[in-house]
Amino acid sequence: MQIILLERIEKLGTIGDEVTVKDGYARNYLLPNKKALRANDANRKIFEANRARIEAENAARREEAQSEASNVDGKEVVLIRAASNAGHLYGSVSVRDITDGLVAQGCKVSKAMIVLERPIKTIGVFDVRVALHPEVAVTVKANVARSPDEAELQSKGVNVIDAMFETETGGFTEAYDPNAEPGEIPADLLEEGTAEAEA
Numbered sequence: 001m002q003i004i005l006l007e008r009i010e011k012l013g014t015i016g017d018e019v020t021v022k023d024g025y026a027r028n029y030l031l032p033n034k035k036a037l038r039a040n041d042a043n044r045k046i047f048e049a050n051r052a053r054i055e056a057e058n059a060a061r062r063e064e065a066q067s068e069a070s071n072v073d074g075k076e077v078v079l080i081r082a083a084s085n086a087g088h089l090y091g092s093v094s095v096r097d098i099t100d101g102l103v104a105q106g107c108k109v110s111k112a113m114i115v116l117e118r119p120i121k122t123i124g125v126f127d128v129r130v131a132l133h134p135e136v137a138v139t140v141k142a143n144v145a146r147s148p149d150e151a152e153l154q155s156k157g158v159n160v161i162d163a164m165f166e167t168e169t170g171g172f173t174e175a176y177d178p179n180a181e182p183g184e185i186p187a188d189l190l191e192e193g194t195a196e197a198e199a
Contacts (some may be wrong), residue, residue, distance in 0.1 A: 001026045001193055002039035004047050007058055008134040009035060016047065021199060023109035065133030068108055072130055073138035077101030078151045081144055083123050087161040089144070098128055120144055123161070125154050 001023045009030075012021070018039050021030065030036040037043040043161045047054075084117055095114040102109045115129040115137075126142045145151035150160050156179045 003036040004039050004043060005036050006047075006054060007035055008133065015058060016051065044091060062133050062135055065136040068132055069136055069138045071138060072102065072107045072109065072132065073106055074140065075102060075107065076125075076141040076143050076155060077105075078143045078145065078148070078149065078155075080147065081123070083146050087123045089121050089123065093142060093144055098140070101142075102130075102140065123154075124159070125148070 002018060002020055004025050005015055005017045005019065013019050020121055021160060026036065026038075029040070037047060079093055079097055079101065080090070081089050081093065095111050095116055098114050099118070100109050104191050109132070113130050113132055115128075115131055120142060123144045123146060126144070127139050128142050129137055130140055131137045134137055141155075143151050143154055145154055145160070153160055
């Protein structure tokens with residue numbers, strides 16, 4: 001379907017571009033969200049008549065987004081979740097969790113602005129893109145941990161899973177004598193045994 005873009009769409013084009021997209025994408029997303037118009041003569045005339053107003057509104061929204069960007073950029077959202085010893089979450093971190101965390105810190109964001117490349121299913125610190133406007137994007141950090149202490153360690157750059165396995169000590173290890181014959185009792189144990197028998 002041929003459409004006229006009313007705002008910049010990533011990987012498609014900018015305001016006023018006529019592009020061809022799949023029918024479903026246009027009907028289910030672009031047209032209902034007023035991001036585009038069907039490309040026909042009547043709509044072209046309407047767009048050209050309103051082009052200056054559309055571009056001015058877009059510039060105003062972009063300026064507002066840029067002023068909010070300084071407030072949002074670099075924020076860290078700490079999310080405490082239950083996870084296995086290997087660091088796998090029981091469930092996943094959703095866009096809503098990140099949005100709620102940012103709103104609690106006084107940021108003006110909505111769920112539609114959060115761009116999560118893939119679901120977060122392990123503990124760790126993840127970069128999350130926030131598109132405040134089609135032309136303004138910032139990055140925030142999602143710090144997913146099992147406890148506030150763990151979150152603090154992760155924000156300092158410590159990989160808590162690796163650290164946990166490094167500090168874990170192995171169980172009982174038996175002394176190994178490479179020269180011993182199979183079934184032979186080690187000499188130091190023999191001496192201890194005879195000393196006990198004599199006493």
